[in-house]
Amino acid sequence: MSISYLTFVREKVFFSTLAQLTDMSRYRIFINKAVLSLLFIVILSSNNHLFAADGEALFKANCANCHKPDADYTGPALKGWSKREPNAEWHYKWIANPAQMIASDPYAKQLFEKWKPTVMTAFANLKKDEIDAIMKYVDDYTPPAAPMAASGGASSGGESDNSMLFGILTLILAVVALILLQVNSNLRKLSDEKEKIFRGEPVPFYRNKTYIMAAVLLLFAIGGYFVINGAIGLGRQEKYQPVQPIYYSHKVHAGTNQISCLYCHGSAQDSKHAGIPSVNVCMNCHMAIKEYKGDPIVREDGSTVNGTEEIQKLYSYAGWNPTTKQYNPDNNGDGVPDGAKPISWVKIHNLPDHVYFNHSQHIKVGKQQCQTCHGNIQEMPEVYQFSTLSMGWCINCHRESKVDFYNKETGEGNKFYSIYEKFHEDIKNHKLDSVTVEKIGGTECQKCHY
C-alpha cells in the first residue's frame, strides 16, 4: 500500500516538473532579455566606481610616494586642492612642469619656499582626464578605519601555567610518599611491639651511611656537570648579549622592514669582516624616519624602549639637526660635522686571534645564509651570540656542508672545483654523489690555524 502511494507521488512530481519546464521555455526569451538588461545596468552603474579606482591606481603609481590625500608628507596634503589653487587651470600647468612654474608663478614660488629644497617631479605624460581622475580620488578619499587593536599576548602564559601545575603535582606526590613512609614505619613499630621483636634504636637518616654516600655521589655528579660545563664555556661567549650604546632592534630593521643584512653589513661579501655600518648608512633612512611608530619594543625586564629617543641618540652621534634637516656645520675643521662622533658599538662575535675566519669566503663562495651561524637575527630585538663558535661547531658544519661542486657536463657550479680530478672521476663512476667541505680539505688544521 505504502509503496504504490510512493510511486504515485514520484510520478506526480515528475509530471509537474515537466510542465514547469515547458512553461519556462515560453518565457526563456523574456528572461534572457531581462538578464542582459540587468547586466547592462550593473555595468553602467559600476562604471563610476571603475573610474574612481583608476584615479586611485594612478595616484598610487605617480603621487603616493610624496603626497598623502589627507596629511602633509614630502609634499603637501592634496585634499582641498581646488580651494587653494589660484585658478582652475593652475594644477594642470603645475603638474606638467613645476620647475618652470616656480620661476614664473607667485603661488608656485610660495609653495616652493614652504617645501624646499625638494622640487616636485614633472609629470608631463599625465593626460588631463588622468589628472582629473587623480584629483577626484584625492577629494573623495576617506581614511580606512583603523584596524582593531591586536589581541596578542593573551595566549603566552599557557606554558608557564603547565610547569607550575607539574611542580605542584610533584610536591603533593612527594608529601603523600613521605606520609606513607612514616605510616609504614609506625605500623612496623606497632607490629614489632605486638610480636615482641626488639630491633634496637633506628639510625637517624643523617647518620645512615647509605644516605650520606648517595648524597655525596649526587653532589659530585651535579657539581661535576656544572664545573665541566663552566670549564668548556671558558673562552666561549654563547648567548653573549652586551648592552649597546643605542638600542638598535634587528627585529624592526631586518624583520619588520625587511632590510637585507647586506644593506648595512655589505662588507661581509667582500672582506673578512661583516663590518659595522657607518653612521652614514643609518642616516640613509633616518634622514626621513624621525620617529618610531611601530609596535612597542619591550626589553626583557618588561620596560618599553622609546624608539624615537633612540633615533635622537643617532642624530647626536651623526651631528644631524632634524629640525633644519642638515648636518651641523664643521667649524672646528676636523672633517666631520661638529658634535659628531662614531658610535662605539660593542662587538658580540669574537674569535680568538689563533683562528682565521673570513666572511666573504662563507657568504660569496660558500653561499651560506647569515642565519646559519647568527641565528634568526630578524627576530632578535637585541642581538646575542646564537652559536657557540667552538671548533667542534665549525668542524661539524664543514663535515656536513656540500660545496657547489663543478659539474663538467652541465657546466653548473663553481668552476674552481674543476681541478679536483679524482672527485670528478668518482662522481662519474657513481662512487660519490656530492663533495663536502671536509673532502676538499675543510678540516685541515692549517686552513684556519696558521
Added chain:
Amino acid sequence: MKKIATISLLTLGVCIAIVSCDSKREPGKIYMPDMAYSRAYETYAERDSSIFTTDNSQKGSSKIYYDAKPVLGTIKKGELFPYTLPNDSNGYKMSATIKNPFDTVSLTEAQLAEAGRLFNINCAICHGDKAQGNGPLSTSGKIGGVANLTLDSYVKMADGTMFHSITYGKNNMGSYASQVDRKQRWMIIKYIRTLQPKSSAETKSMSDSTKKSS
C-alpha cells in the same frame, strides 16, 4: 666527618663561583689572553694608545701612526677614477655629460645579474624590485618621496645625473657612496635601465599593471 664537610663545602663554593661568572652581559673569561687577543692591530679592536697614534704631528715619534685611511692619491686596484664633480646645483647640471663606462663595453650577463643583486640589496628596499617606487619602506609610508624610476622623467634622465644622485644623495635619499663603489654604481644604473619601459608609450601600460596588482 669534619674533613668531608669542609671538602664538600669548598667544592660547592668553586662550582657556584664558576657557574655564576656566566652573565650574558659580560663577554666571559678566557684561558690564554695572549692567544686570544691579537698583538697586531685588528679591525674593530681597540687600538692601544700607548702604541698607536692617529695624530699627524706625532708621526716621527716612537708611536705607530695609523688612521685606517688609504694613502692620499691612491685608489684601489681595479677601481674607477674618483668622481670629481662637486655636490651642488652646478655639479648636478654638469653630471648629465658624464658617460657611463658601460656604454662602450656592455655588461656581461653575470655582471648584470650581479648589478641586479646589488640593486635588490641596496635600492629595492625603497624603490621596489621593479623600480616602481613601491619597496617595503615606501609602501609602509616610512620614507616619503621615493622615486618611481619607471616614470618618463627617469627614463629620460642621463646616466651621469643618476650617478651624481647615488653618489651624493638627493632629497630624502642619502649618499650610497659608502655602500656601492663607483663601478657598482654604474652597473646598477645599467640594471635600472633594463627595468625601465623602453619608451614613454609603455609608461601608460606600466601604470595599468600597477592598477591590476593593487
